[in-house]
Amino acid sequence: MSVSMGKVFPKLKPSTNDDDSSSSFVFRPDLNIRLICPNCKNPRPKIIEEYANGDLVCGDCGLVLGDHMIDTRPEWRSFQTDDGEKDVSRVGAAADPLLQGAALETTISSKGRGELAKTHFKATVDKNTVNLKHSLHEIETMCTSMDLSQEVIDTTKQLYKRTVEEKIVRGKIKIAFYAACIYIACRINKVARSFKEICASTQVSKKHLARAVKNLVATFELNMGLMTSEDLMTRFCNRLGLTPDVERICSKISQRIEELGFLTGRTQNTVAAATIHFVTNSLNISILIENIALVSGMAVPSIKSVSKMIYAEKTKLADLIGDQGEKADVVYSNVE
Known part of the structure; x- marks a missing residue:
């Protein structure tokens, strides 16, 4: 950095002592440090921090006094929630651990560049991930309509993801496995929900629900116990x-x-x-x-x-x- 620091030299102030006739001096330094431009040498410099370029510039003569400056301001970014409210967050939107790992993703806004966003979406987004996301959303809607707790909802989602990974749902009625996962999650978390209540809430027949539950219990070797x-x-x-x-x-x-x-x-x-x-x-x-x-x-x-x-x-x-x-x-x- 080519910034000169002008120091005000210590002043000598006399100190008198009645017992000592001789005068002694005590150093009282002025610790103020001023940044002065070496070009214009203005005692009151106007130093500007240009965060866009990362430079420290003299506002009087335009001389670049320093570069590679670190921006210490908060990196607030605004994300819009489903309710239309702005969510001020320092980082990106939270990633769903059921849909993806810790890898970073790039998202292109659809505003003003709709075709580019569609092309990027088709090229980068996995179809299976989109289907799983849609299924998890439907499961959460069903659980919410039944007044189930968040713990039961999370258990249901994890169970359904395992069902998809084991390819149990392929070629079968998907909504029946939604209902089966909800029923098993309720039993695991000791939340009393009967077969008939699950069937009425999910619009799944008792036959299809029983078959799906039996399939999941046999595949994952679940021990749910009996409901009384x-x-x-x-x-x-x-x-x-x-x-x-x-x-x-x-x-x-x-x-x-x-x-x-x-x-x-x-x-x-x-x-x-x-x-x-x-x-x-x-x-x-x-x-x-x-x-x-x-x-x-x-x-x-x-x-x-x-x-x-x-x-x-x-x-x-x-x-x-x-x-x-x-x-x-x-x-x-x-x-x-």
Whole structure:
């Protein structure tokens, strides 16, 4: 750098001492350092930092005082989100680990150069990556509509990516494997979702869903465990607005029913709905059976039939219900 630094030399200031008649001097240096252009030697130089060229220039005479200057300003770049808001970020947009590795990519904006952007997209973007991205987006939409947590969504995406890598989906119904991955992810994360709920949310038949789940379980050797009616009880009771005490009684009765085994072969949704119907009738809680059917996704006749079977075994459940179980006698005496 050809910048001269003008220093102001230390000044000598007298220091008097009453005990010493002789005068002594103490150095008091002026530590201010000024950058002065060697050409114009202006005591008050106007130095300009040209970040575009990386130069340090004298504003009076135009002499380049230094080059290869490092720009220390923030490298903010503006990226637009899906909502239309600007996301100020120092780096590029976040890369999806499910779609690509750590390699850098070049993206050409479509504004003003549409044909170039299309050509670059066709030449660089893998078709399989585009299809996978579209599938993961559809899976996230399905999971969001079912009010599933982000943990379940991430597990579903990872499971589907493995399914694509193993080429299990090829030549088969893709949406059936979406639903199968969602069902397995729910079971892995201990989130109670029945076959019927998954079928209703994804518009996949029970036959195709069962076949896809069986295929994935056999391929990846998954051990999901069995789902019980007790797993569904909390969600059903919450949606019906029942208190925690009632929910606790329903869960205990559901567990007792499973231990006794007199409802073996019935679906978990039916057992959970019938248990809620039995408990609410026994405790004289006004809950319409149509609402229970709507929450559980089961038919009203099925709920009534299974609920009557539970009532027939009320003596084995008396310790959980108490004396209030007699209130259900009038209700079940009219059930055919």
